[in-house]
Amino acid sequence: MDPLRIDIHPDIRKAETPPSRLYTDPAIHDRQRELVFARTWQYARADLPASGPGIAPFTLLEGALSEPLVLTRDEAxxxxxxxxxxxxxxxxxxxxxxxxxxxxxxxxGRRxxxxxxxxxxxEFQGAEHFPTHREDLRALALERFGPLRFAALQPRHSLAEHTGDLRERLSHLPFDRLVHDASRDRTFEFAANWALYCDNFLEGLHxxxxxxxxxxxxxxESYRTELMRHSSLQIALARPGTAAFTPPPSSPDHGKRVAGYYAWVFPNLMLNFYPWGLSLNLVEPRGVDRTRVRFETWIADRAAFEFMDVGELDRIEFEDEAVVADVQRGMRSRLHVRGRYAPARETAVHHFHRLLVAALA
Ligand code: FES
Ligand SMILES: [Fe+2]
Known part of the structure; x- marks a missing residue:
């Protein structure tokens, strides 16, 4: 029996939450690097010149993959x-x-x-069997989700397959109007395993x-969670008098006032859609008990954004980080055993754990 193997019962009513070692064992953390992060689509953030040919170096998933890559755009x-x-x-x-x-x-000076x-x-005159195709820079798969670029080292499937059901569900959102506001970029770092941060994101119970x-x-009371194949979506309805989406007839949410769509894409990306635009959170594992989260702000409606209390997202972030760091301390306890899931409220957490242990198996 593989000592790193973890089982999560497929029936949430019977399932137990993962043992602490998922969040504390360096061997499991190392295995995640190759079997989870190197095999999934990762958000690729690189700033090319606005138009024309150009190059932009960037690092894919710093801290976990730390893969040096460069985005290029040619004359065509x-x-x-x-x-x-x-x-x-x-x-x-x-x-x-x-x-x-x-x-x-x-x-x-190689070109x-x-x-x-x-x-x-x-100065390579005289080198035998040179050059061959091995001198070329390796190209990676590049795909898009709206204006966001993604790259993958050894993907198990296409990004379209990975996120198709989620895109379909959110097709009424104004992806084409999203513009990145780099002045709002920020990073947060805290002492907890990356998966605890995801666990916390994936339920509204707290x-x-x-x-x-x-x-x-x-x-x-109306907070809802929907599971997709490799992603999930949480939907919160707005109280009267607060900012809200009014989804079109093509959306299953037509007639409702939606405060936010909180989407998560396996394993480590959160896309929070608000009436003003998108708050993107990329979770970067820095070590078994260290995590950095990159926040990007993509604005679709500048007037609605100006109206928003920008301090509110930061406040929520600090509240989440504090509780997640607490849980990391709990995971180190010799007295902690596995917990249970709240069947109506923790379906997305259970779904994440099932995807994670399947990727690790
Ligand atoms: S030309 Fe020598 S390392 Fe690039
Ligand atoms: Fe939270």
Whole structure:
């Protein structure tokens, strides 16, 4: 029997929550790096020049994968994600985002096209069987969800397959109007395992206890959770007098006042849609008990955004971090055994645990 194996009963009414080792064991954490993060689609944040050919280096899932990559756009407008590791002796090729029509390694001057193809290498006269395709920069799969780019090292399936049901469910949201406001970017770091942060995100059960101010703006009784194949969606309805979506007849939510759609994409991405736009949270595992979360703000309706209390999202974040760090301490207790799920309120947590242990098996 594999000592790292964890079972979660498929029936939430019978299931027990994961044993503490899921959140504390370095061996399980290492296994997640290869079997979870290297095999799933990860949000790829890189800032290319607004138009024309260019390059933008970035790191895929810093702390867990830390994969050096570069996003390129060629003259025809085709975007690619390439390895940013030089095929000569491994230096990082692109150092900063700029307009460029080729890539030149800063170490010994090797050049590549924006499609990653090898162009030239100074002083390689006399090298046998050179160049071969091994001199090219490796290209990764690149896919999009609205304006968001995603890359994957060894994906088990396409991003369309991974998120298709979620996209369909949210098709009435104004993805085409979302504009990233980099001035609102922020990062938060705290002492807890990344999966505890996801667990916390995936249930609204804690809202009345942990977030009194949020609780005052939503209808807790109507809070709903929907499970998709590799994602889930939580929907909160707004109390009268607070900002809300009014979904069109094509949406199953037509006729309701929706305060927010809180989407989660396995394993580590949260897309929170509000009437003003999107708050994107990328969860970066930094160690077995250390996590960083990147927040990005994508605005669809500037006037609605200006009207919002921007301090509120930060306040909720600090409340969540404090409780999650507490749970990490609880996970280290010798007295803690496995818990149980609240069947009506913790379906998305259970779903996440099932996906996670399946990926690790
Ligand atoms: S490492 Fe890039 S040219 Fe030598
Ligand atoms: Fe919360």
């Amino acid at each position: 407008g085709t975007e690619r994600i390439l390895s940013n590791v030089c095929t000569h002796r491994g230096a990082l090729v692109a150092q900063k985002a700029c307009a460029a029509t080729s890539l030149t390694c800063a170490y010994h 590549f096209g924006l499609d990653g193809s090898f162009r030239s290498a100074p 809202i009345p206890y942990v977030h009194p101010s949020l609780n005052a703006t939503i209808e807790f």
